[in-house]
Amino acid sequence: MVMKRLLNNTEISQYFSLGELKRIIQLLFPYVRKHKKAYMGLFIMLLLDITLALAFAWFFGNTIDAAVQGNFEQLKWLIATGVAISILSMAVNFTDTYLETVALNGVKKDFNHDVYEHVIRMNGKNFTNYHSGELFSHFAHDLHQIEGVIGRGLLNLIRVPIISISVFIYLLHINWALTLVILLVIPLAILGGALFGVLLRNNSREIHELMGKISKTLNETFQGLMVIRSFTLESFFKQKYKKSQDELYQLELKDAKLRGWFNTGGEAVGMMTFLTTLAVGMYFVTDDILTIGALLTYINLVNHLIYPMTGIAGQWAGYQRSVSAIERIIRLLDQPREKGTVGSYIPDCEDRIEAKHITFSYDNSNPVFTDFTITLPANKLTAIVGPSGAGKSTLFYLLQGLYQPQQGTICIDGISIDEENLQSLRQSMAYVPQETYLFSGTIRENLLISGNDRTTEAQMMEAAISANIHEFIQSLPEGYDTEIGERGVRLSGGQKQRVAIARALLKNAPILLLDEATSSLDNESEYLVQEALGRLMKGRTTVVIAHRLSTIQHADKILVLDQGRVVQQGTHEQLLRTNGLYNDLYRKSYFHKDGYPEVFSINA
Numbered sequence: 001m002v003m004k005r006l007l008n009n010t011e012i013s014q015y016f017s018l019g020e021l022k023r024i025i026q027l028l029f030p031y032v033r034k035h036k037k038a039y040m041g042l043f044i045m046l047l048l049d050i051t052l053a054l055a056f057a058w059f060f061g062n063t064i065d066a067a068v069q070g071n072f073e074q075l076k077w078l079i080a081t082g083v084a085i086s087i088l089s090m091a092v093n094f095t096d097t098y099l100e101t102v103a104l105n106g107v108k109k110d111f112n113h114d115v116y117e118h119v120i121r122m123n124g125k126n127f128t129n130y131h132s133g134e135l136f137s138h139f140a141h142d143l144h145q146i147e148g149v150i151g152r153g154l155l156n157l158i159r160v161p162i163i164s165i166s167v168f169i170y171l172l173h174i175n176w177a178l179t180l181v182i183l184l185v186i187p188l189a190i191l192g193g194a195l196f197g198v199l200l201r202n203n204s205r206e207i208h209e210l211m212g213k214i215s216k217t218l219n220e221t222f223q224g225l226m227v228i229r230s231f232t233l234e235s236f237f238k239q240k241y242k243k244s245q246d247e248l249y250q251l252e253l254k255d256a257k258l259r260g261w262f263n264t265g266g267e268a269v270g271m272m273t274f275l276t277t278l279a280v281g282m283y284f285v286t287d288d289i290l291t292i293g294a295l296l297t298y299i300n301l302v303n304h305l306i307y308p309m310t311g312i313a314g315q316w317a318g319y320q321r322s323v324s325a326i327e328r329i330i331r332l333l334d335q336p337r338e339k340g341t342v343g344s345y346i347p348d349c350e351d352r353i354e355a356k357h358i359t360f361s362y363d364n365s366n367p368v369f370t371d372f373t374i375t376l377p378a379n380k381l382t383a384i385v386g387p388s389g390a391g392k393s394t395l396f397y398l399l400q401g402l403y404q405p406q407q408g409t410i411c412i413d414g415i416s417i418d419e420e421n422l423q424s425l426r427q428s429m430a431y432v433p434q435e436t437y438l439f440s441g442t443i444r445e446n447l448l449i450s451g452n453d454r455t456t457e458a459q460m461m462e463a464a465i466s467a468n469i470h471e472f473i474q475s476l477p478e479g480y481d482t483e484i485g486e487r488g489v490r491l492s493g494g495q496k497q498r499v500a501i502a503r504a505l506l507k508n509a510p511i512l513l514l515d516e517a518t519s520s521l522d523n524e525s526e527y528l529v530q531e532a533l534g535r536l537m538k539g540r541t542t543v544v545i546a547h548r549l550s551t552i553q554h555a556d557k558i559l560v561l562d563q564g565r566v567v568q569q570g571t572h573e574q575l576l577r578t579n580g581l582y583n584d585l586y587r588k589s590y591f592h593k594d595g596y597p598e599v600f601s602i603n604a
């Protein structure tokens with residue numbers, strides 16, 4: 001009853017909750033079960049280790065007694081037994097270390113893999129709530145901490161009761177009165193461990209949170225290094241980094257102090273027990289109640305009993321540190337993810353794309369779209385225009401199923417897209433974002449990433465030729481095998497865009513979503529990109545967030561968006577004849593006049 005009241009207390013349950021323990025077991029048990037052979041092996045090693053510890057204590061005591069009595073016959077076979085025990089101990093140690101690595105790293109590998117899969121499949125809305133640095137910190141720090149729960153810690157939780165009971169029985173067998181001394185020490189060791197465990201966990205939680213923040217800062221520093229330099233923000237970032245490192249240092253010191261006190265306490269308990277048993281034991285020896293050998297066996301075994309007692313408290317402390325990391329991972333795993341099954345339905349978009357009565361909000365309170373309905377004709381070019389914040393990018397996210405609307409549906413050829421067919425839907429779409437994202441690696445790897453395994457060299461080159469990038473690639477010393485650096489930093493903006501266009505060509509999807517770049521390239525590069533885009537659009541259902549006059553002039557349909565509503569629609573000429581937002585945008589030179597209208601022709 002009292003325990004229950006304590007556990008219901010929020011302060012206590014912050015540190016120790018049965019529900020949380022259950023959740024951790026539920027989370028990690030399937031992984032442990034998968035590696036049950038290694039764990040079974042470890043369990044056998046553990047039993048052998050306990051048996052050998054008892055055998056050694058027995059050998060030690062008897063050897064001393066035999067030596068005191070001058071019984072050399074007995075000594076001979078005792079020494080032989082001692083050698084056998086030592087060799088067996090070494091073999092057990094070796095196998096134990098090896099099996100521990102097999103079990104621990106096996107579980108870590110599988111768990112890591114599943115957390116990674118969860119993150120890359122996480123629902124778009126929840127994913128954007130995370131900072132990439134924070135996610136990185138989960139993988140770099142938190143995942144390693146599960147060791148405290150599935151490694152030695154788990155085994156010791158089994159080992160401690162077994163060794164304690166076996167040793168206790170053996171001690172009772174040697175001398176019951178002396179054993180009672182131990183009973184006084186056990187509660188002290190457990191209580192101390194529990195208290196320090198609680199304090200350590202609180203501190204560990206702060207350490208993990210701070211490590212997450214440090215990862216964020218590092219990520220931002222490296223990604224925005226050019227901006228940091230050009231705005232001379234070096235000292236600001238240096239101070240920010242230093243401050244968090246100082247905080248981490250203080251927390252680590254606190255952690256070290258707590259562990260120091262804890263270990264010292266453990267040693268004090270051990271020493272106290274040792275001295276008490278030695279004093280009482282000596283008294284028993286002088287009274288001939290105990291032989292010297294039995295006393296030495298006894299003292300040897302007491303260490304095996306006391307160490308696990310303080311050891312279990314140590315395990316508890318390690319467990320607390322692990323738990324504070326695992327609870328961060330649990331929060332991540334609690335985020336909903338897309339089902340992402342690749343269904344047989346792969347839309348070819350012969351008819352149209354429709355968004356019907358869509359209501360969508362990022363934060364469930366400020367809707368970007370309310371009862372929003374549009375139709376995008378198949379095999380035509382539809383341009384979306386509108387002022388900043390109108391909802392153009394959000395519409396693209398919804399069309400790709402990256403976010404789910406709270407109400408309404410999106411249909412392709414009359415079939416509504418849902419979680420079941422999201423993957424196949426995305427296979428039907430090529431998305432060319434405003435800012436090209438290339439992966440580190442070679443140009444070839446970047447091109448082939450979007451095609452299928454059967455894409456030939458000739459097809460790859462054909463796509464590069466259509467994207468106006470082949471000649472440039474050929475001019476590089478390593479051609480298609482040239483490394484382009486992180487995010488393609490070794491390529492110019494226009495080159496990156498053309499590689500992305502070739503990548504989209506190779507995907508050969510019937511639907512093309514294009515977010516036109518707002519930044520201007522030089523004339524020649526601009527022409528090459530526009531011409532490549534013209535080829536990419538041919539014969540596809542194309543939706544463009546348009547910023548260029550040449551695009552909207554050739555669009556079959558223009559949708560003018562403002563504050564999440566379609567305020568006008570029609571062709572360029574029709575809209576110019578009407579007073580409204582489109583005319584305003586046109587007059588305010590919202591559209592880039594690139595002067596290459598001839599490159600657009602969507603019909604094959």
Ligand SMILES: Nc1ncnc2c1ncn2[C@@H]1O[C@H](COP(=O)(O)OP(=O)(O)OP(=O)(O)O)[C@@H](O)[C@H]1O
Nearest residue numbers: 128362363368386387388389390391392393394395
């Ligand atoms: N991840 C997000 N979380 C919360 N609100 C968002 C998020 N992304 C966009 N918004 C909000 O949704 C609205 C529409 O944004 P959206 O990016 O779709 O506009 P846009 O028309 O593409 O603008 P721009 O032309 O400037 O890119 C804006 O008010 C914006 O603040």
